[in-house]
Amino acid sequence: MSASAFSAPIANVPEWSVTELATALKRTLEDAFGHVRLKGEISGYRGPHGSGHAYFSLKDGGAKIDAVIWKGTMMRLRHKPKEGLEVVVTGRITTYPGKSAYQIVVDSLEPAGTGAWMALLEERRRALAAEGLFDVARKRPVPYLPLVVGVVTSPTGAVIRDILHRLADRFPRPVLVWPVRVQGEGAAEEIAAAIHGFNALEPGGAIPRPDVLIVARGGGSIEDLWCFNEEIVVRAAAASTIPLISAVGHETDVTLIDHAADRRAPTPTGAAEMAVPVLHELLADLDSLSRRHAGALLRLVDQRRGELRGLARALPGPEALLAQKRQRLDLADARLAPALAANARDAQGRLNRALQGLARNPPSLRLARARERLAAIDHRPRHALERVLAVQGERLNGMSRRLDRAPGQGLERLAGRLSRATALFSSLNYRAVLARGYALVLDSAGTPVGSAQAARAAGHLTVEFADGRVAASVDGAAAAGTPPEETPPAPARPAPRRAAKRKEPAADTKKAPLAGAVQGSLFEN
Structure with a gap:
């Protein structure tokens, strides 16, 4: 039997390297706790290293966590961490694979208990800034x-x-x-x-x-x-x-x-x-400015002096200035005598030609020709004046005829207008209506009465005929204390507009029975 038969069985669990496991843990922890706020006491604070980073721990009664503040964050913190200070930090949880430890990377730090103060401060700052106090x-x-x-x-x-x-x-x-x-x-x-x-x-x-x-x-x-x-x-x-x-x-x-x-x-x-x-700096600056001013004046004077000397060297001397003028004067003197002689000869020639022209065309002949031209044109102004006078005379005669006709025509137009106005006045005059047998009934105030009811309400009336006025009462008896009498007709005057409008259309129709009734009662009186 071979030795491989006694080897350990191969497991199904995959193998991890330490780095892979640390990386996976780091990623998992950062995903789950990407941003947290922790409150705790600073412990083991080690001031900023040469790199500018700071390391310490946050602890409370039951646990402790490592913390790190990078250099950029450390520089902008208002409150620096101190040993034993209770703070509230904001940051992200991560791991440090080199020590198999987790820690918090601090982004902000403030003393514990100041959060409410800062919130109130920020709210007040915004309110006052909105009023423009911080502009x-x-x-x-x-x-x-x-x-x-x-x-x-x-x-x-x-x-x-x-x-x-x-x-x-x-x-x-x-x-x-x-x-x-x-x-x-x-x-x-x-x-x-x-x-x-x-x-x-x-x-x-x-x-x-x-x-x-x-x-x-x-x-x-x-x-x-x-x-x-x-x-x-x-x-x-x-x-x-x-x-x-x-x-x-x-x-x-x-x-x-x-x-x-x-x-x-x-x-x-x-x-x-x-x-x-700083007083000493002002005095030093004043002394420096004084020295610079004096030096600048000296340099300016020296510069102007050098410029003046250069210009003086560039200027020509009196002899050089007068030499050219003297030469021009000599040349003019040499040319003057021939020029005078030539001018005299030219004038003599013009005089001789003038004398020859007078000999060929003497003044008496020229005068005779001028007289002939004058005689030829002497009649022209007279003829032109005669034509102008004739035209103006015709215009004057026409204007005279129009002026003679104008007064008669104007009088005719005015007479026509007057006759038309007279006819219109006669047609509108209420006395013409009275002349046809009608009467005008007036109350005590002189206002025309237009109805029987108004007559009864008025009591005493005045009736105006074409030849005068009489007083009357509504029931047919004469007014007390005022016997009927004739009054001279009132002077002719245009009737009031309102009275004319009220009387004129009713003169022939509606008011006639009332006028007749009143006249009947008057006859009894």
Whole structure:
């Protein structure tokens, strides 16, 4: 029997290499826990290595997990990890095959318990930014050399000493300190009151008005610096008419007053450096500028002097300038005598030709020819004037005839218009109706009465005939105290438009029975 018959049976489970298994575990773990937030205490923290990475562990009461922060993430973290600090980290779970261990790669880190503070801070920042309090366009430049510096900070502590020391070193300036609390209850109200108080100072008053303000505080946690995130402080900083520099906390600490201030300093010492320049540097710059100015003037004078000398060398001398002119004068003198002789000969020739022309054509002959031409054209203006006068005479006669006819035609047109107006007036005059036997009934107010009911309501009436008026009553008896009498006819005048419209269409139809009835009662009277 061969030895192979006693060999171990071959298993059906596939074989993995260690690397393959570690890779599969890594992929599985990363897929399942791609992004997590962990809360724990930092343990075994080892500061950034030469590569810039940081390694530590997160632990709580029952477990521990390794953590790593890469260099790029470490540089942008606001809160650096410290041993024993309880933090909340965000990152992804992965494995380290070299140690067969899993770990979290940290993307962000913040102290535990600050999440709510940060959320509130971000919400307030967005609300104030929407109002335009953080706009860059409204920020004012800090004066280069202020006469007075105002400081809002605690009177005790290292902050005010650092500011005063830095101002004294750079450029000594008068400093006004408004003491306030920079932490705890009521700190925000005191800081806002200090900013408003400095702005309320009148220029040239007993207390000098600062040209720049510094609001400063040392470093601390977000809870310690929260008074500088209060809305009252932010609005006071935004409303300040004095340029304001915020210097709250360290460089990594950012508060809302930093957004509203005109300038933000990383530290209180940096705020003092922003407020004033360095006196020694100014003096050195002034001395350097003075030397450069003097040197520039000297170089300019030397340059102009050299240019003047070069131009002087390039200028010709008096002899060279006059030599050409002298030569031209000699040539002109030599050409003058022949030119005068030629000119005299030419003038003599023109004179001789003129004399010959006069001999051939004497003035008396030319005068006789001119007289003949004048006699030939003398009759033309007379004939033209006669033609113009004839045409104008015809036009004048026509206009005279039209003028003679115009008054008669105008009178005829006016007479026609007058006759038509007279006929129209006669047809519309209500007295023509009265002349045919009708009467006009009026009430006591002189208003025409158009119905029996209106007559009974009026009581006393006046009836107008073509030859006069009489008074009457409705029941046929004469009005009391007013015996009937004839009145002279009223002067002829156009009837009112309304009365004409009411009487004219009814003169022949509806009003005739009423008029007849009234006349019958009058006869009885």
